[in-house]
Amino acid sequence: xxxxxxxxxxxxxxxxxxxxxxxxxxxxxxxxxxxxxxxxxxxxxxxxxxxxxxxxxxxxxxxxxxxxxxxxxxxxxxxxxxxxxxxx
Numbered sequence: 243x244x245x246x247x248x249x250x251x252x253x254x255x256x257x258x259x260x261x262x263x264x265x266x267x268x269x270x271x272x273x274x275x276x277x278x279x280x281x282x283x284x285x286x287x288x289x290x291x292x293x294x295x296x297x298x299x300x301x302x303x304x305x306x307x308x309x310x311x312x313x314x315x316x317x318x319x320x321x322x323x324x325x326x327x328x329x330x
Contacts, residue, residue: 250274252281254289265289 250269256262267285269276299307 252278252285254282254285256289 249271252267252269253264254267255264265285267281269281273281
């Protein structure tokens with residue numbers, strides 16, 4: 243915990259987040275005497291409740307999925323054309 247000019251500041255690094263580098267909490271003056279471990283546990287619990295969703299797919303995976311969808315659609319269209327040509 244770092245002491246600022248007028249406030250206590252708790253800084254927590256977030257290396258596992260795709261969005262944030264670190265989170266800074268300003269501790270209320272009435273709780274500045276609490277232990278750092280208690281404040282850190284409370285801050286971590288608050289961060290877990292409000293964390294952004296993890297990124298599901300990377301850009302490369304999204305492109306591959308789009309290409310697969312395109313091939314599936316083309317295959318379905320070819321199968322439909324085959325069936326229709328057999329009916330005539």
